[in-house]
Amino acid sequence: MKNYKALAEQIVKHVGGSSNIQSVTNCMTRLRLPLKDPAKADTKALQALDGVQGVVEKGGQTQIVIGTDVANVKNEVAKLGSFEEGTAASGKKENWFNALVGTITAVFQPIIPAICGSGMIKAVLAICTACGWLGADSMIYTLLSMFADSVFYFMPIYLGFSMGKRLGLNPFVAASICACLIHPTFVTLQGAEDPILFFAMEIKKVSYASAVVPPLLIVWFLKYVDKLANRIMPNAVKIFMVPLLDFLIVCPLALIIIGPLGSFLGDGLYFFFDFLNNQARWVIPMLMGAFCPLFVMTGMHYSLMPVQLAQYASLGYGTLLGPGMLASNLAQAGASFAVALRTRDTKLRSTAVSAGTTALFGITEPALYGVTLPLKTPLWMVMIAGGIAGLWGGLTNMRTYASATAGVLALPVYAGGGLQNVINAVICIVIAFAAGFILTLIFGFRKQEDQPEPAAVSEETPEKKAEPLNVSYEILSPLKGHVLPLTQVPDEVFSRRIMGAGAAIDPQEGEIKAPFDGTVTAVFPTGHAIGLTSNDGVECLIHIGIDTVEMDGKGFETLVKQGQTVKAGDLLSRVDLDAIRKAGHPVITPVIITNSSNYVDVIETGKPEVLHGDPLMKVFR
Template sequence: MSNYEKLANEIIENVGGLTNIDSVTNCMTRLRFGLKDNTKVNEDGLKATPGVQGTVYKGGQFQVIIGTDVSNVSDEIRKKGNFSDSITEDNSENKGIINKVLGTITSIFQPIIPAICGAGMLRALLALLVFFEWLNPEDQTYQLLNLLADSAFYFLPVILAITSAYRFKANPYYAAVLGAMLIHPTFTAMVGEGTAINFAGLPVKAISYGSAVIPPILIVLVMSYVEKFAKKISPNAVKIFLVPLIVFLITAPLAWIIIGPMGGILGDMLLVVFEFLNNQARWVIPVLMGAFTPFFVMTGMHYSFMPVQLAQYATLGYGTLLGPGMLASNLSQAGSSLAIGLKTKNKVLKQTALSSSATALFGITEPALYGVTLKLKTPLWIVVFSGGVAGLWAGLTNMRTYASATAGILALPVYVTEDMSNVLNAVICIVIAFVLSFVLAVFFVKVDSSETVEESDEIDKNIDTTTDRTIFAAEINQTNIEVKSPVSGNIIPNNEIQDDVFRNQIMGNTIAVDPIEGEFYAPFDAEVVSFFPTKHAIGLKSTTGIELLIHIGIDTVELDGDGFHSDIKVGDQVKKGDHLISVDINLVKEKGYSMITPIVVTNTQEFTDVVSLPEKKNVSNSDTIMLAFS
């Protein structure tokens, strides 16, 4: 079983099982679930799962933050069941209208974003090739590539009709037909002629629906109700042709006469708003987006702006809503995270900050947001300020994107214009955001106390000769928090852990014990916040704030609880030294599994430092194996 499959199994278990999953999709770093019953989710269990960085419920979706490997986990989950790729309607009773609307918009647009971005980058690449005179616009190679890039936008009504059908639980093939009729060459020619169009004597407004966003969504919404009606009244013997016939004959006229024009009116209203902002206050949107993108990302609202952005492209030929402001914000995340990574002496934080800074440079900011700036708080406000300042530059210089792309340094081609001034302004925006956030983080973020760092170094130098670890820890610093070993055994090097997540300390500071007996005890006074049904992993939260994961064995989830015996449950309060679980070590080993037990401080970054005792030492359940400095 692969690591991705194991992680998928644990996530499925903690979201309520396969039967509770209605749909699942993913973005750059998150799994996005449509669940039948959100009350069945075990959030504490998810947060304690190695490989899960966090969870959030926004916009009608339950989201599990994984990181850049999310697509692999998503693929494994889809293999387990016949799930929709689009988030369906949330059935929870307490879901508000705003969440419903945001959830609908997000689930319709999120699946098409990769295609739109890919086509946008192809457009940008072609613009660069023409600018440097490496490709002639009259060349058929250019024309073929250009039509490929344009297809994603020209046929947008069809694509959106399909994703809308999944959202509204309608037939996607009926929806595709209705979307296609809006851009059929005959209808397009009728609009182009400028003569009156009518259907059965009723006027049809001559509107060009190429790249239309709102009309296909509204049409499919209406179609979903017509389809239900058609299925209800059609005899089974003739449903195969009668249902689509009824759907088309009712929905199409409504689309031509009422729904399409309504969408056109909304588009005209958006155009008026765009023109006002561009002429009177063009700095407003980039400043707001540059400052508040982190909060939009946290709530999932950034996907909800996509229809407006696409409407900008359709009406104006360029975009100002997302690209410039998000470029400013994302590069601010990169600069702030880099500064923290260079400053900190905490190995886990350093690794997280440096790697997330690199991904933020390319427009993927969730690792930086959740792993660094949000947790340390001050860097987040630095990102807000720096993003707003860089966004002000973007607005004052009238920065524009001419195609959709992930807002990072590789997106510069979407700013290409004939005189390249737009690209130069984008480069300056990047420099302002990155440098300003870096400098502010260097001067105003305190990631380590120098006194604590010196004490930590002293521990590393002297701990080998210390036998009474409890006394030693008490003499060092009164602000340290002790973590006792939950089991007697031998401390082993992390590089001997046969699991990438624990070996690389992705979840937090990790120490591993190879047990010599099967009795596990509470390492401190705590609450049991998670306990897997397979009993192989226990999550504890101490009264002093430490969140600890005790993962008994490697791959032991596959034993399905065989050999594990415990009466504890989530919510129990335990005292230091209380018995937690008994494990039949011999049975586990006979079945071919390792008993090496990773012990992880999953909230490492909330402490100044977390120090592990040296490797290859024998410990009992009364010995201190970690010190956390607050």
């Protein structure tokens, strides 16, 4: 990509012009644009631009996946208007979970380069001491260690500044309030035998160096105090009276209540991870390796950073992000190179080689949005390969001792655990890359220009006749309700057809019936989803509501078991739709053909309303 200015101009044009952009910022691969009116953005036109890998609407932002050139594009976009780098987005109200994830992500993004840089210093020190090149008692080691530790020691100040900026507060006031947690005077008082009292209220002696949760809670509380102070103070004295009230109210409460509460939550994280590390250490790396692409699509991988830092602070090492993301990222690289080897499309081959190379170094959005997600099957292979390699990482107790982008250059962050930990990481890389490459090469991908030639029918085996290409299978409606296209489902895993093609139903009744003759292949313990396979091999997933897994089975009555044979129209489950709505979840139910990549097309009914047993879709071989 050369002409960043031209691309920036096209992006601004297709998001509704510079007047529609609130602010502009970027992460490693995404241009993030909070828009005043998201409806003005032409997503299809943005996705069609040369240099754009994909477009995601998440966290109140239009996120445009550019790749490693994103900073150059962001700078050109910034020149086209008077945009702020601030992040407090306004506009359409989000649910609390999206708002929380969006806030945590935005708070940590500016700090990640500093965390990674200091982490790599720690990794280099570990290698130097292990090889005998540098003594742990030398002055050089002491100074380099100080350089690395400074980022983590003063983390409450950085988080206070970033959180304050995100919430629209004066970031310097927020940072200054959080600085009291690690002020030398407070640290000295903690070391004394006498209790620390503030107007007869005792302040708990807690170490807040490297703390993550307390500063976030403190600045969140500051938001409401600052809002109240601005409301009651006359304009003439706001400039000094508002920060005065902020300090006098928030600082004492931060030390007496909020800080210790955050510390308690941090201790809870310690016990949780300590339990997993001792009892089921394979769980987190395997799940992260398998589902990391979904986290990346939603930006949730950044929101896990505070938990990762809490793990470093409490345990001295990390298992949450590093091993699993290393497995997933290298699986993306392997799958991309397999696509490049197999495809006959020169443009796709070029994209796959470039995306696979960046994935080797831990930047996977180009591979995800440019290669594996559009082709579908490679994404499934990536998730399988990432899960396998992540399982290896968990079983061998792989640990990171500093933060770094999870790629081949991140091996030094494993050195703190000794040579065997590094060897285990190398094996994890090999497993992930090889599994992603081989699985994608074997199972391939569905793209019109890459369809294999039809196999010839041997005259020596006349009993095996070629199936006609125009065979279709009818999928009946499992529900009564209003038919919607998947694009209207408020969950990108379904709306982007990541799980497969299909349709959705806004149900009017809570009875779910079998859509064909076949077998129940999956019954989720929470009752929110049922998987079936027809006698003709069509695989179907009925996902009742959105995010209903959080209801933990309340309102769901499953009437079938895995492995049970069913006939079309048999009752599968009963659902309390009102309970789903009261829990704050949409009742829209996607009906997905999960192996739709094996078929030529899936055509939904043209009827706006369906009853139980009405034709919902046709699947064409």
